[in-house]
Amino acid sequence: MIKQTRLIMGMPIVLMMPDKLVTDKGIEEVFSFFTYVDKTYSPFIDSSVVSRINRGEVGELEYSDELREILAIAKSTKHETNGYFDVWHKGNLDPSGIVKGWAITKASEILGKYTNNFYIEAGGDIQVSGVNEIGDPWQIGIRNPFNRHQNIKVVALKDSAIATSGTAIRGQHIYDPIDNKKLDEVASITVIAPDIIDADRIATAAFAMGTKGIYFIEQLDGYEACAVMHDKTVVMTTGWGQYEIKA
Amino acid sequence: MYKKLAVAGFVIVTFVIYSLHQRSEGSQAVQKVSTSQNNNSQSAASTSTSTAPVASTVNYKDGSYTGKSSDAFYGFVQVRATVANGKLTDITILDYPQDRDNSIAINNTALPQLKQEAIQAQTAQVDGISGATDTSKAFTESLGDALAQAAA
Numbered sequence: 001m002i003k004q005t006r007l008i009m010g011m012p013i014v015l016m017m018p019d020k021l022v023t024d025k026g027i028e029e030v031f032s033f034f035t036y037v038d039k040t041y042s043p044f045i046d047s048s049v050v051s052r053i054n055r056g057e058v059g060e061l062e063y064s065d066e067l068r069e070i071l072a073i074a075k076s077t078k079h080e081t082n083g084y085f086d087v088w089h090k091g092n093l094d095p096s097g098i099v100k101g102w103a104i105t106k107a108s109e110i111l112g113k114y115t116n117n118f119y120i121e122a123g124g125d126i127q128v129s130g131v132n133e134i135g136d137p138w139q140i141g142i143r144n145p146f147n148r149h150q151n152i153k154v155v156a157l158k159d160s161a162i163a164t165s166g167t168a169i170r171g172q173h174i175y176d177p178i179d180n181k182k183l184d185e186v187a188s189i190t191v192i193a194p195d196i197i198d199a200d201r202i203a204t205a206a207f208a209m210g211t212k213g214i215y216f217i218e219q220l221d222g223y224e225a226c227a228v229m230h231d232k233t234v235v236m237t238t239g240w241g242q243y244e245i246k247a
Numbered sequence: 248m249y250k251k252l253a254v255a256g257f258v259i260v261t262f263v264i265y266s267l268h269q270r271s272e273g274s275q276a277v278q279k280v281s282t283s284q285n286n287n288s289q290s291a292a293s294t295s296t297s298t299a300p301v302a303s304t305v306n307y308k309d310g311s312y313t314g315k316s317s318d319a320f321y322g323f324v325q326v327r328a329t330v331a332n333g334k335l336t337d338i339t340i341l342d343y344p345q346d347r348d349n350s351i352a353i354n355n356t357a358l359p360q361l362k363q364e365a366i367q368a369q370t371a372q373v374d375g376i377s378g379a380t381d382t383s384k385a386f387t388e389s390l391g392d393a394l395a396q397a398a399a
Contacts, residue, residue, distance in 0.1 A: 016374065124378040132374050143378030144366065154371045166379030188379050214361060228366060235363045245371060 001133045006031050009038040009100070011123030018133040021115040030107045034122070037103045041070070043094045054092050073197065074098045081205035081216075100125060101163070101200030108196075125163040127196040139245065145187040145228050152234065153190075153226060155243040161196035164188055165207035166228075185211050189227040192243055198223070306333040307397035314389035314396075328393035335394070 002017040004027060013034050043050045052058045074087040074095060087095045104120050104127050111118045117130030119138055128138040137158040141151030145166050166188025189207045193199040202223060206213030217225040218237045226236045307330040316325040329336050
């Protein structure tokens with residue numbers, strides 16, 4: 001089993017490969033890619049293309065094909081979620097909500113050249129392929145948003161992805177400005193989808209929807225979710241049970 | 248030289264703030280709770296009375312401090328910290344992602360009743376853990392900025 005963790009993009013990036021088919025070169029290629037993504041798309045790095053766009057130094061005609069690809073995913077996500085997801089805020093671009101999932105997907109393509117069995121995580125968002133060290137589907141815990149040392153669900157995943165969106169803000173009153181409903185009833189929402197780009201962007205949008213988020217996912221084919229509420233209950237979509245491992 | 252000192256100072260302050268925030272996360276004792284009429288937050292507050300108050304080791308100057316607006320991937324989070332008697336007494340969210348075109352269309356009547364159950368700790372061995380990182384980071388940044396002003 002190969003396991004390596006590096007801190008990139010301000011979060012731990014974890015690679016696990018149960019067979020030894022991935023070379024050191026392959027592993028370096030993955031980590032270098034995350035470093036490249038951070039340098040290029042981080043709004044916190046002055047020299048990134050995102051910072052340069054926000055300073056008005058790069059015009060739309062100069063966007064790279066890669067950036068156009070990312071912005072196209074962002075645009076369709078905004079459409080699919082009725083504006084609950086948007087990489088443009090107050091005239092500033094921050095594609096982080098797409099870039100994280102997109103980077104994990106690209107990294108999966110790199111590892112996929114070497115092996116069918118791997119796990120890639122960037123800050124709690126995970127893509128798995130094949131099986132784990134003992135030949136089982138990858139077993140993933142879902143962190144209790146009220147106690148970070150505890151899991152409240154365990155799911156078994158093969159060739160799929162899982163992402164969680166949530167907040168540490170508690171006891172606050174955050175209102176949805178559109179229909180003036182409380183948003184803070186949901187502490188976190190976890191989404192399972194075949195691909196991490198989808199799991200990540202849909203989890204982010206669903207969390208912003210508050211209590212409506214879990215119903216939004218119920219309507220989407222190929223997605224399952226579980227929402228942890230502030231009253232310490234969990235609400236699950238109808239197909240969630242197919243993944244869950246009961247202790 | 249001065250730059251190095253400034254950087255070192257910044258790192259220390261950031262770490263202290265981060266530690267405080269982590270404590271507040273771990274103990275669930277978000278101090279706040281101002282105008283709360285929500286039963287959940289009231290019970291959360293009452294269960295936290297046995298834990299040490301956040302920021303008890305740092306004395307802040309009394310007043311209200313508005314943190315910078317921090318990016319939460321899909322919008323900005325901005326908080327205001329209120330300090331009374333040298334203690335952090337209130338955290339108010341001023342800004343939360345708001346750039347939404349319209350309400351999401353969900354036909355609730357066409358949906359089945361979703362299963363709801365009490366959360367339960369799971370002890371099974373896992374390969375990895377999925378958890379949230381996004382908004383809490385922006386929250387920490389904005390709060391950290393507000394508290395840095397309070398400590399100044």
